[in-house]
Amino acid sequence: MARRNELGSIASGLIGSFNSRNNDVDGYWGIGKLHKFVENVSKKEVSIELLSGNISPKTNEFDSLIKFYRNRLEAHLKARSIPNSWIVAVEFTALFETEYEKKHHYWRSGLGKAYKLKCDILDDNGRHHIAYAYNNSRPHDPTRETRSCREVGF
Template sequence: MGRRRELGSIASGIIGSFRSRNNDVDGYWGIGKLYLSVDHLQSKCVSIDLCSQQIAPYYPHFDHMTERYSKMFKRLLVKHSIPFEWISSAYVYVEFEVDYEDRHHNWRSALGNPCNLVCVVVDDNGKMICSSQTGHFIKRHFDFQS
């Protein structure tokens, strides 16, 4: 049987994969497409429920991505021998257009615009496990039809 403290590693793995360039949506970087989908909204946030495969705000373009990360989360639980019953909720939050923090900038990379990525897992005891990363997304270079 797995240990609940391993949920932190799972959350970190989800965020690491989500932030990477391998997060592909229709041939484009997933974070860039997510930003484009909320660019016109006042709230520049996206929430993905890993348990129910729901995304808010909803755009059908992201159905495959939400399904992929939900399955990844469940696979990681199985790999770590953690029963799904131990999970009350699990979310990925992405917040765009956050304040720039110099300490998060890699001097060899393009600056882009900062965004915060957080994976929150709540177990059946009510304990909240969070993993977060600050990323950067490059300004729009394609059009997105919503």
């Protein structure tokens, strides 16, 4: 029997995948592309509401990414027999160029500046199921990166 506390595990799985180097947007690392997208914005933050498909700041560049993670969410819910009606909202937040946190960021473990990801699943009882991920990134630069040639099932 499905239980709402499983939504925390789903949030953790989604944010782990979102943080992964396998998170591609047009063959490049999705996090680097998001970082580039807010590079010239004072508040270096991107919010994606997965169910509605809304992204802030507004753009259509990440529609395939949103669709991919919406499908992943549905697959996780189906695998655990969790009804869609239990989910009110699912929000990804990416905050770039954050302060280094010794507890979460490993010094010199990656190139670029520290970032923080959050996945917040709000259930129908008003409870938030939150998972975080931390890493380092640089804004996307196609002259320094190799484009992935693998098939992506968006």
